[in-house]
Amino acid sequence: MINIIEGRTKSLLFTAYRRLLIRLSQHSSKRAEIVRDFENIKIGFSGEKRVDRAVLETHFSDIHYILPNVELRVSQNRQIEIDTLIITRSFICILEVKNLKGHLKFNENPYSLHQNLNGKVFSYPCPQMQVKRAGDSLNYWLKQHFNLDLPIHKAIILPNEHVLLETPPTQEKLLGLREIPLYLQSLEQQPHFISAQQLYAIISKLKEEQHPYNHFPLSKKYHIPLSHLQTGVMCQCGGKGIRQTQRTWLCNVCEQTIPQATENALLDWFLLFKSSITHEECKKYLQECSQKSITRLISRTSLLQNGNTRSRKYIYRYNQPLFNKLLEKSPK
Numbered sequence: 001m002i003n004i005i006e007g008r009t010k011s012l013l014f015t016a017y018r019r020l021l022i023r024l025s026q027h028s029s030k031r032a033e034i035v036r037d038f039e040n041i042k043i044g045f046s047g048e049k050r051v052d053r054a055v056l057e058t059h060f061s062d063i064h065y066i067l068p069n070v071e072l073r074v075s076q077n078r079q080i081e082i083d084t085l086i087i088t089r090s091f092i093c094i095l096e097v098k099n100l101k102g103h104l105k106f107n108e109n110p111y112s113l114h115q116n117l118n119g120k121v122f123s124y125p126c127p128q129m130q131v132k133r134a135g136d137s138l139n140y141w142l143k144q145h146f147n148l149d150l151p152i153h154k155a156i157i158l159p160n161e162h163v164l165l166e167t168p169p170t171q172e173k174l175l176g177l178r179e180i181p182l183y184l185q186s187l188e189q190q191p192h193f194i195s196a197q198q199l200y201a202i203i204s205k206l207k208e209e210q211h212p213y214n215h216f217p218l219s220k221k222y223h224i225p226l227s228h229l230q231t232g233v234m235c236q237c238g239g240k241g242i243r244q245t246q247r248t249w250l251c252n253v254c255e256q257t258i259p260q261a262t263e264n265a266l267l268d269w270f271l272l273f274k275s276s277i278t279h280e281e282c283k284k285y286l287q288e289c290s291q292k293s294i295t296r297l298i299s300r301t302s303l304l305q306n307g308n309t310r311s312r313k314y315i316y317r318y319n320q321p322l323f324n325k326l327l328e329k330s331p332k
Contacts, residue, residue: 008068047099
């Protein structure tokens with residue numbers, strides 16, 4: 001029996017970075033850093049998808065759940081992110097994915113990971129400490145909510161075959177893609193630690209308490225002056241939108257119709273500029289919109305209202321869609 005809560009999908013962060021690179025001035029000193037960070041996010045996602053496919057090769061014989069991108073606040077001052085969490089009646093396993101290539105050194109005292117790629121050395125937080133922290137935190141969470149003290153297995157996954165280990169980790173298991181199915185099958189040979197009812201309760205609680213980290217707005221993260229971001233309706237090709245009719249905008253570069261033009265522009269505001277907006281800010285930002293059309297646009301959103309009519313702010317909660325329907329589709 002295979003139970004997958006949901007497939008791994010590109011997060012809102014993908015849309016935010018893509019739109020940031022469209023709106024950001026070509027002369028911004030932050031551009032190279034943002035391009036590099038976005039590329040790392042895409043590389044990480046690609047590695048996680050490869051691990052997902054390897055996990056699905058496992059011949060599970062019992063009920064199991066595979067949860068991608070678990071983001072959990074386990075206490076007031078601690079939040080964890082788990083790339084892949086696998087829960088069965090026999091075991092719990094945390095997979096930490098590092099889609100790196102080149103020469104790798106897992107250092108201890110203090111923990112760190114060094115990558116030598118084309119003669120350049122890069123330093124990263126150590127995956128050993130990341131999975132140790134995640135395991136300790138999940139154990140604490142299970143005790144708090146279910147009074148359960150369960151064995152939690154952990155593994156670091158290197159999905160890229162173009163990697164050479166100079167110093168392997170000594171305290172946590174390290175696996176390649178092809179080792180994953182047999183490793184998980186070996187864990188399943190253990191006796192059941194929890195009942196099916198307890199398993200379902202844990203999964204339900206995990207879904208309920210998902211607490212994604214808020215990266216937005218990206219201008220704050222990168223300390224970008226708002227004046228360095230282009231305003232108005234913009235096309236994915238980088239062109240500016242020109243209103244043709246009340247609801248139709250054309251790109252001044254590719255001359256194509258811009259789908260959901262004002263809706264996506266408003267989403268850009270919250271992803272890139274600020275977490276709140278006023279009527280006046282919205283009118284100035286969208287440039288060609290009347291007060292009536294601004295009111296109509298905002299009325300279709302899930303924004304929270306704060307303040308009286310004149311000074312009212314509309315605040316976006318990033319844990320839910322801005323509009324009731326899916327807007328811009330991320331390119332594959």
